Every structure is written in structure tokens, then in C-alpha cells.
Amino acid sequence: MAKIINGKEIAQKVRADVTKKVEKMIAQGITPGLAVIIVGEDPASQIYVRNKERAAAKAGINGQTIQFPTDVSEVVVFNKIQELNQDDSIDAILLQSPVPSQIDEEKMQSAIDPNKDVDGFNPLNIGKLFANRAGYYPVANTPKGIMTLLAETQVELQGKFVVILGRSILVGRPLFALLEAENATVALLHRYTSDELRHRLLQQADVVIAATGVPGLVRGIDLKAGSVVIDVGITRLPDGHLTGDVDFLAAQDTVAAITPVPGGVGPMTIATLLQTTVELAAKHHQMELQEL
Ligand SMILES: Nc1nc(=O)c2c([nH]1)NC[C@@H]1CN(c3ccc(C(=O)N[C@@H](CCC(=O)O)C(=O)O)cc3)C=[N+]21
Numbered sequence: 002m003a004k005i006i007n008g009k010e011i012a013q014k015v016r017a018d019v020t021k022k023v024e025k026m027i028a029q030g031i032t033p034g035l036a037v038i039i040v041g042e043d044p045a046s047q048i049y050v051r052n053k054e055r056a057a058a059k060a061g062i063n064g065q066t067i068q069f070p071t072d073v074s075e076v077v078v079f080n081k082i083q084e085l086n087q088d089d090s091i092d093a094i095l096l097q098s099p100v101p102s103q104i105d106e107e108k109m110q111s112a113i114d115p116n117k118d119v120d121g122f123n124p125l126n127i128g129k130l131f132a133n134r135a136g137y138y139p140v141a142n143t144p145k146g147i148m149t150l151l152a153e154t155q156v157e158l159q160g161k162f163v164v165i166l167g168r169s170i171l172v173g174r175p176l177f178a179l180l181e182a183e184n185a186t187v188a189l190l191h192r193y194t195s196d197e198l199r200h201r202l203l204q205q206a207d208v209v210i211a212a213t214g215v216p217g218l219v220r221g222i223d224l225k226a227g228s229v230v231i232d233v234g235i236t237r238l239p240d241g242h243l244t245g246d247v248d249f250l251a252a253q254d255t256v257a258a259i260t261p262v263p264g265g266v267g268p269m270t271i272a273t274l275l276q277t278t279v280e281l282a283a284k285h286h287q288m289e290l291q292e293l
Contacts, residue, residue: 004154004258006231011153012146012268016060019275022293023061026282033282034063034090035119035274038081039097040104041071045237046097053095056271062278063090075104079112086114092282093119095274098171116285119277121145122170130178137284139277144175146269147210147231148183154258156208156229158183164202165189166219166246167212172233176210199223211246221251230259233266 023033035057039050050066057064067081078100085091094117100106110122118126121139129138151158163180167173168191180187188202203209203223211219212233224230234246245262252259260266283290 003230003253003256006150006154006258006260006265008150008260008265009268011150012272014153015146015149015269015272015276016056019062019272019279020060022279022283022290025293026279026286026288027061029288031282031286031288032061032063032090033092033278034065034088035093035095035278036065036067036085036088036091037095037097038067038069038078040069040073040078040100043099046099050097053271053274056275057278060275062275065091071101072103073101075108078104078109082109082112086112086117091117092285093117093278095119117281119274119281121175121277127170127175130175133178133182137280139281140179141171141175142273142277143172143233143266143270144179145277146273147176147233147266148179149273150231150260150266150269151208151229154229156258158185158208161185161207162205163187163208163210164206165210165212166199167191167214167233169212172212173210176212180208209247213246215246216244217246217248219247219252221248221255224252224255226255227257228255230256231266232260232262235262235267 037050037053054064054066085094094113096109111124113123115123115125118139121141126138130140163185165173165176168189177187177189190199200223204225206228208229210231214234214236216236230247230252232245232247236244238244243263
């Protein structure tokens with residue numbers, strides 16, 4: 002039977018470390034500030050934003066949510082970003098995805114100050130990630146959280162074969178860069194990858210990361226014995242339950258370790274967002290993170 006990777010527990014560890022660092026920063030007169038912009042009333046987004054707000058408050062971070070109506074104009078959102086860029090009490094800005102069609106999400110991401118870009122979606126930060134630049138810059142929190150999960154689970158990456166399913170800018174693409182930087186050989190699969198090729202590659206994968214939102218896409222027979230499976234998918238079923246992309250019960254018999262949904266990657270995303278907020282605040286105030 003596979004080891005179940007407890008994302009909640011590892012996220013708790015990250016959050017405890019963040020809370021400790023925030024306490025030390027506050028003692029020096031600095032409270033990290035996180036602003037979350039949300040447009041419209043999408044119920045899933047509302048839940049995530051509320052969870053982020055609650056987690057930030059618990060860690061001692063000054064969290065602020067800016068809610069705009071669905072029909073808000075692009076210039077209003079743009080001006081708000083400019084205002085937050087200038088606001089010295091704000092260290093991190095997040096624009097919750099998705100946004101309504103009158104708003105150009107890429108344009109908004111580019112407008113966020115690269116030094117406050119807590120999602121790592123500003124093209125400057127994406128460019129640094131893909132160039133594997135040295136030094137600190139923000140990286141998307143779901144992929145960064147997955148790297149923490151893998152490290153905490155002591156999964157070796159150097160020389161290993163990793164298959165990523167899904168090429169979104171939120172998950173698949175940054176993961177490709179992060180895993181390659183750890184000297185893994187990485188295949189990035191997508192909707193035009195044939196079923197046959199997907200099956201063949203999955204059977205050879207040491208690590209599988211599924212981030213498609215297609216329940217049951219990865220079957221037990223696709224997986225290699227002893228592999229590690231990270232399931233990023235979250236789909237709400239008609240009965241209200243959440244499910245990932247992987248047939249969890251079938252996979253459990255084959256693989257060495259697997260993340261559950263819920264309780265796997267989701268809690269890591271939120272914990273890592275807080276971690277990145279503190280890192281940006283430290284950089285902003287020229288504090289050394291290691292000393293915190
Ligand atoms: N700019 C931006 N940055 C994001 O990071 C971002 C975003 N937009 N838009 C939406 C996605 C989704 N996302 C999740 C965060 C936490 C859970 C989470 O905590 N999930 C729990 C379950 C929560 C539930 O019950 O619904 C779990 O998996 O255990 C899930 C999904 C961040 N996203």
C-alpha cells in the first residue's frame with residue numbers, strides 16, 4: 002500500500018515557520034501585507050479567497066481583500082493595482098484567477114510590481130524562472146508548494162523521469178522549470194498528447210504530477226510500481242465531494258506514495274502563498290530571511 006502524503010500536515014509545518022518569522026518581523030516594526038483582488042462572485046474563488054484571508058490573519062500577516070463587481074472596468078482594476086504598487090504597507094499582490102472577459106488578465110499580471118508579484122505571474126519573474134536565474138524571485142505557489150511536498154517526502158529528483166499532465170501557467174509550466182532545475186528529465190503533456198503516448202510515458206515515470214482537472218485521467222494501469230504521484234486536480238462532483246485527476250484507490254495498490262484530494266496540494270498552495278508573502282516582505286525591507 003502506498004504512503005499517503007499528508008499535505009495538511011506539511012502545510013501546517015510551513016505555516017508554523019511563517020508565523021515564527023512574522024513574529025520576528027513585527028518585533029522589528031514590520032507587518033507583512035498581502036492584498037488579494039477578486040473580481041466577481043465565482044463561488045469557488047470566494048471560498049479560496051476567504052481561506053487565504055483567514056490563513057493570513059492566523060499567521061499575523063496583514064491581509065486585505067479587494068472585491069470588485071463582475072462588471073468592473075479594466076481601468077478600475079488597473080488603477081487599484083497601481084495604488085497597491087505604491088502602498089508601502091503592501092508587500093504582496095494577488096489577482097485571483099479567473100477574471101471576467103472585459104479584463105485582460107495578462108495585462109493586469111504585468112502591471113503588478115515584480116517585487117510584489119506573489120503569484121510569480123509577472124513576465125519578468127516567469128522569465129527568470131525559465132532562465133533558472135540565481136537570486137530570489139517569486140514563483141507560483143502551487144508549484145513551489147509541490148516542490149516543498151516532494152522535498153519533505155524525500156523524493157529524489159536528480160536523474161529521475163517526471164511526467165507532468167497539464168501545461169497551465171498556474172501549475173504545469175512553472176513546475177517544468179522547477180523540476181528541470183533539480184536535474185530531473187521532464188515531459189510536459191497536454192490535451193493533444195495521444196492517449197497511447199500518455200500511457201507509455203506514464204508507465205516509465207518515476208514521478209507523476211497531474212494538473213488537468215479531468216477526473217480519472219490517470220488510471221492504476223498507467224502507473225509504474227514504486228512511483229510517486231502528486232494530484233493537483235480538484236473537481237467538485239455532483240454529490241459535492243472533491244476529486245483529483247488520479248484514480249486514487251487503484252493507484253494506491255501500485256505506487257510508493259500519493260497525495261490525497263482534498264488534503265494534499267490544496268493546503269500547500271495557501272501555506273506557500275503566506276511563505277512567499279513573508280519572503281517578499283523581507284526583501285522589501287532588506288531583512289535577511291535566514292536571520293528570521
Ligand atoms: N491568482 C491565483 N492564484 C492562485 O493560487 C489561485 C487562483 N488565482 N485561482 C484559483 C486557484 C485554486 N487555488 C486553490 C487554493 C487552495 C485550495 C485548497 O485549499 N483546497 C483544499 C480543499 C478546499 C475545498 O474544500 O474546496 C484541499 O485541497 O484540501 C484549492 C485551490 C488557488 N488558485
